[in-house]
Amino acid sequence: MDAQRRTFLKSSAMAAAGSLVASGTSLSLPVLAAEDHLPDGDDVRWNKAPCRFCGTGCHVQVGVESGRVVAIAGDKAADVNKGLLCVKGYHVGGILYGEDRLTQPLLRKEGRLTEVSWDEAITIIAERIMKAPERFAFYGSGQWTIPEGYAAQKLMKGGLGNNQIDPNARLCMASAVTGFLATYGVDEPAGCYQDLDECDVVITWGNNPAEMHPVLFSRVTDRRSRGEKVMLIDIGTRRTRTTDAADEYLEMKPHGDVAISLGVMHLLVANENYDKAFVEKHCNFRGAEADAPTLHGEAISEADFRKRIAKYTPEHVEALSGVPAAKIRMLADLFADREIRITSLWCMGMNQHTMGTAINSLVHGVHLLSGHFGRPGDAPTSLTGQPSACGTVREVGTLAHALPGGRLVENAEHRQQCEELWNLRPGSINATPGYHTVKMFEQFTKPTAEGGDIDTMFVQVTNPGQTLPNLNALFNDKQGLEDKFLIVSDVYPTATTRLADLILPAAMWVEKNGMFGNSERRTQQWFKMVDPPGQARDDCWMTIAIAHKLLELGHEGMKDKDGEFIFAVRDDAGDELPVWEYEHYYDTNVDKHLFEEYRGFTTMKHKNLAPYDEYVKARGLRWPVVEQPDGSWRETRYRFSGFDDPFVAEGEEFDFYHSSSKDGRAQIWFHEYQPPPEMPDGEYPFWLCTGRVLEHWHSGTMTRRVAPLSRAMPTAYVEMNPEDARAANIRQGETVVIESRRGTAELPVWIDGRGRPPRGTVFVPFFDETKLINNCTLEAHDPFSKQPDYKKCAVRVMKQSGART
Ligand SMILES: Nc1nc2c(c(=O)[nH]1)N[C@H]1C(S)=C(S)[C@@H](COP(=O)(O)OP(=O)(O)OC[C@H]3O[C@@H](n4cnc5c(=O)[nH]c(N)nc54)[C@H](O)[C@@H]3O)O[C@H]1N2
Ligand SMILES: Nc1nc2c(c(=O)[nH]1)N[C@H]1C(S)=C(S)[C@@H](COP(=O)(O)OP(=O)(O)OC[C@H]3O[C@@H](n4cnc5c(=O)[nH]c(N)nc54)[C@H](O)[C@@H]3O)O[C@H]1N2
Ligand code: SF4
Ligand SMILES: [Mo]
Numbered sequence: 001m002d003a004q005r006r007t008f009l010k011s012s013a014m015a016a017a018g019s020l021v022a023s024g025t026s027l028s029l030p031v032l033a034a035e036d037h038l039p040d041g042d043d044v045r046w047n048k049a050p051c052r053f054c055g056t057g058c059h060v061q062v063g064v065e066s067g068r069v070v071a072i073a074g075d076k077a078a079d080v081n082k083g084l085l086c087v088k089g090y091h092v093g094g095i096l097y098g099e100d101r102l103t104q105p106l107l108r109k110e111g112r113l114t115e116v117s118w119d120e121a122i123t124i125i126a127e128r129i130m131k132a133p134e135r136f137a138f139y140g141s142g143q144w145t146i147p148e149g150y151a152a153q154k155l156m157k158g159g160l161g162n163n164q165i166d167p168n169a170r171l172c173m174a175s176a177v178t179g180f181l182a183t184y185g186v187d188e189p190a191g192c193y194q195d196l197d198e199c200d201v202v203i204t205w206g207n208n209p210a211e212m213h214p215v216l217f218s219r220v221t222d223r224r225s226r227g228e229k230v231m232l233i234d235i236g237t238r239r240t241r242t243t244d245a246a247d248e249y250l251e252m253k254p255h256g257d258v259a260i261s262l263g264v265m266h267l268l269v270a271n272e273n274y275d276k277a278f279v280e281k282h283c284n285f286r287g288a289e290a291d292a293p294t295l296h297g298e299a300i301s302e303a304d305f306r307k308r309i310a311k312y313t314p315e316h317v318e319a320l321s322g323v324p325a326a327k328i329r330m331l332a333d334l335f336a337d338r339e340i341r342i343t344s345l346w347c348m349g350m351n352q353h354t355m356g357t358a359i360n361s362l363v364h365g366v367h368l369l370s371g372h373f374g375r376p377g378d379a380p381t382s383l384t385g386q387p388s389a390c391g392t393v394r395e396v397g398t399l400a401h402a403l404p405g406g407r408l409v410e411n412a413e414h415r416q417q418c419e420e421l422w423n424l425r426p427g428s429i430n431a432t433p434g435y436h437t438v439k440m441f442e443q444f445t446k447p448t449a450e451g452g453d454i455d456t457m458f459v460q461v462t463n464p465g466q467t468l469p470n471l472n473a474l475f476n477d478k479q480g481l482e483d484k485f486l487i488v489s490d491v492y493p494t495a496t497t498r499l500a501d502l503i504l505p506a507a508m509w510v511e512k513n514g515m516f517g518n519s520e521r522r523t524q525q526w527f528k529m530v531d532p533p534g535q536a537r538d539d540c541w542m543t544i545a546i547a548h549k550l551l552e553l554g555h556e557g558m559k560d561k562d563g564e565f566i567f568a569v570r571d572d573a574g575d576e577l578p579v580w581e582y583e584h585y586y587d588t589n590v591d592k593h594l595f596e597e598y599r600g601f602t603t604m605k606h607k608n609l610a611p612y613d614e615y616v617k618a619r620g621l622r623w624p625v626v627e628q629p630d631g632s633w634r635e636t637r638y639r640f641s642g643f644d645d646p647f648v649a650e651g652e653e654f655d656f657y658h659s660s661s662k663d664g665r666a667q668i669w670f671h672e673y674q675p676p677p678e679m680p681d682g683e684y685p686f687w688l689c690t691g692r693v694l695e696h697w698h699s700g701t702m703t704r705r706v707a708p709l710s711r712a713m714p715t716a717y718v719e720m721n722p723e724d725a726r727a728a729n730i731r732q733g734e735t736v737v738i739e740s741r742r743g744t745a746e747l748p749v750w751i752d753g754r755g756r757p758p759r760g761t762v763f764v765p766f767f768d769e770t771k772l773i774n775n776c777t778l779e780a781h782d783p784f785s786k787q788p789d790y791k792k793c794a795v796r797v798m799k800q801s802g803a804r805t
Helices: 002-017 092-097 118-131 146-160 174-184 194-198 214-225 256-270 276-282 302-309 314-321 325-336 356-370 389-395 412-421 437-445 539-552 590-599 612-617 707-712 722-727
Strands: 045-050 059-065 068-074 106-109 112-115 136-140 165-167 201-205 231-236 248-251 283-287 298-300 342-346 379-382 456-460 485-490 502-505 514-517 522-526 666-670 686-691 718-720 735-739 744-751 761-765 793-799
Touching: 045 522, 068 092, 092 707, 106 118, 118 456, 118 502, 118 539, 136 146, 136 437, 146 165, 146 389, 146 412, 146 514, 146 539, 146 590, 165 437, 174 356, 174 379, 174 666, 194 214, 231 256, 248 325, 256 302, 256 314, 256 325, 256 356, 276 283, 276 356, 283 302, 298 302, 302 666, 314 325, 325 356, 342 356, 356 379, 356 666, 389 514, 514 590, 522 612, 539 590, 590 612, 718 722, 722 744
Parallel strands: 136 165, 136 456, 201 231, 201 342, 231 248, 283 666, 342 379, 456 485, 485 502, 686 761, 718 744
Antiparallel strands: 045 059, 059 068, 106 112, 106 502, 283 298, 514 522, 686 793, 718 761, 735 744, 735 793
C-alpha cells in the first residue's frame, strides 16, 4: 500500500519537475525513503519533528551530523503519513541553508540597514512600546509554534492590556472558525483523517489537495490503487491535479458553492429523503436576522426553512452556479443514500469568500440534514493550511477578539478566568477586541494625523508585504511615514523586510524547540536539533526579552498581582532563571513551561491537552486527550460522537455539548445566495483567482531557496484558457500585464498549464516575490470572520504593447 502512495507522490513530484523552463545546478540534501531510515550511528543522529510546511502535519525524521541537518526521511511511526512525504517534505531540511540567512539584527538609520546588538534592538522595541503601548500591534502567524503564540498572546492581552494582536491565519481559516461556531457553538472539526480511509465518497469543495495536502490526498488515491471503490467529486472554478483524479468534476462560477449547497438541501427536503430521525434529535434550524445579522442568527422553524429554501431548485442553482441541474440532482441523491459514507473537504475556496461563514455552515448543514455525520467516513471537514493554524491560532486564541481555550475578549467571565489563570490584577485584560488583520494594516499605513492609530508593528513568522491583499493600500503606503515603525522577525530578506525599520534574525524549525497543531486536532512536539546561524534567535525568546525589558523600564503590566515577572521560570530550587538572556534560554525547556501553563486554559471548551511529556513520546495526539484510570492518555478521533468522544454521556449517540442553542443540538443554517463582491465587466472582463502550487510554500522565501524546488517551478505565471489567449492573440510564454482597479502585475502566460481555467478566468499563484499578484487582489471580506476574498476579483489582461483584452 505504501508503495502505491509513494508512486503517486513521486509522480506528482516528477511532473512538477517538468513544468515550465528549468535550469541551474542544485545543492540539496540527500532524499531518503522511509525504509532507508538509518539507526543512530557514530555520526548521524535522528530525531522526530513535524514537517515545517502544511497543515497535513506529516512527521519527518531529521538526520543531524556535526551540527547540521544532513538528511530527511519520512517517519514510519507517524499515523498521518506512515513514512511518506511530498516533495516539499523531502526537501524541508534545505530551507535552513539558503545563502542569505539573516544573522544579525539590522536597524534602518537614514535609509541604510546597520548592524545593531540584540540588546539595542530589544531596547528600541521596549522604548517604543513604553511611549504608546496602545499604538503597538503584533502581527503573528499560523506558523508560530504553540508556545510562541501563547507567549505573544500573554504579552499583549495579559501584560499590556492590548488586544492589537492578529495572525496571518485571519487570511486563511477565520471563516472556518466562524462557520464551526455557527454550527456547533465551538470551533474545530469533529472528524479526523481516518474518515478518508473509511468513506465511499470524497467531495472537494473548491480546494486542491493533490497539491496542497498531497500526503493526505494520497490516502484516497492509494485506496483506489488497492482496488477499493472511492468516488471523488471535485467542485471548483478551474481544473486542477485534484480534478485529474476525480470521477466527477463540477465546474462552478465563483460563489457557485453557495447555490450548490442550497440546491442539495432543497432536494433533500423536497424529496423528503433527508435524515428525519437525526435532524429531530440533534439539530435546530437557523437563519440570519433580517436586520443586523449576528454570528449565531436566530432560530427558525423547519417550515420556515422549507419555505426559504424552496426557490433553490436545480434549475435555479444551475443559473447561479453554472453547474448542470442533473449534477445537482446526482449530488443530492448521494447525500440521500444513508448506506454510503461521505466526507467533504474544503480549504481556501470556501474560506476566502465574502460569504465564508455562510458557506462553511451551509456545507455543515448538508451533512447534518442528510445525517452524514459522526460515523467514521461521514464528515464535513475543513482543512487548515498552515502547520499550526489550529494549534497556535484557533486553540491559543491569538486572534484579536479571542483569548486562550475558546474564550472571547468581549466576555467578562472569560476575561476574569484568564486573569485568574495568569494571576493578574482584575481588569488587566482590555474588554475591546483589537483590529482584524485588514483593519490593523489600514491603521498602520494611514498617517497618524488622519487617524492611523497603530504606529509600531511587530511582525513574526509571516510576510505581509507579499501576502496581504491590495498591497498598494495595505502595505506599500507605509513608505515615507516617518513616525511609523515596522519590526520584522524573519529568517531571510523578504518583501516585508524591504520596508522594515528593524529586522530581527530568527531561529527556524529544528533550530529551536517547538509544538504545532495540525488540521485534525493533533498536537505535535519536537526538540531543537541544531544551532541557528550567527545571531539568529528564537521568536519566543524575543517576546520574553521584550517583556523583561519593559519590566526593567517599569511597565507594571509585566508583573502579576504578586509582583512576579509574567514570564518567570523557576528551577526546582525555586530560583528564577534568567531566560530573557539568550545564553540562559535553553537552561530549561521554556516551551514545556509555557505549554503546561497553557494547558490550564484548554478544558473549558473540552479541548483538553495531555502533559508535555506525552507529546515527546508520541507522533502527535488529537485533542481532547483525557487521562485514563491506568494513568495513560487517550486521544479522540470523533468529536460529539458517543462511541468515541469522552465528553458525550454514556448511552448517548451524539451530543453537541457547546451548542449555541444550549440544548445539545447543532444548527442547520439557511443563507440567501449573494453574488461576489467584484465581478468582471466591460472594463475588467476576466475573473482572477489566486492560489498555490505544489512545490512552493506561500511567499516562496523558503522553497525558492531550495534548488530542486525552485528549478521545478522557477517563476509565477498566469494560467489562461487557450481560447481566450487565441482571441487576444497571446502566445505561450508571452509576458502580459494583469491589471485590476487596485494595481498591476507582469507575468508570463501559461496556456493550459498546471491548472486549466475556463474561459473568462485566469489564475496566478502568489509565491513569486518578483511578480506580486497581491497588487491586484481585493480586501473585501466576510462580515463575521473578516477574512478577505483572494479567490475572485475582476482584471484585464494587457499585451505589453498596451493592447487590452
Ligand atoms: N504546496 C503548498 N501547499 C500548501 C500551501 C502552499 O503554500 N503550498 N499553503 C497551505 C495553506 S496556508 C493553505 S490555506 C492551503 C490552501 O489550499 P487550497 O485551498 O487547496 O488551495 P488554493 O490554491 O489556495 O485554492 C485554490 C482553489 O480555490 C477554488 N475557488 C475559487 N473560487 C471559489 C469559490 O467561489 N468557492 C469555492 N468553494 N472555491 C473557489 C478554486 O477551485 C481553486 O482550485 O494550502 C496549504 N498547503
Ligand atoms: N493572492 C493570495 N494571497 C494570499 C492567499 C491566497 O490564496 N492568494 N492566501 C493567504 C493565506 S491562506 C495565507 S496562510 C497567507 C500566508 O502568508 P504569509 O504567512 O505571509 O506567507 P509565508 O511565506 O508563509 O510567510 C512566512 C514567513 O516566515 C518566515 N519564517 C520561516 N520560519 C520562521 C521562523 O521560525 N521565525 C520567523 N520569525 N520567521 C520565519 C519565512 O521566511 C516567511 O517570510 O497568505 C495569504 N495570502
Ligand atoms: S503533505 Fe504537507 S506536511 Fe506532509 S510532507 Fe508535504 S508539505 Fe509536509
Ligand atoms: Mo493559509
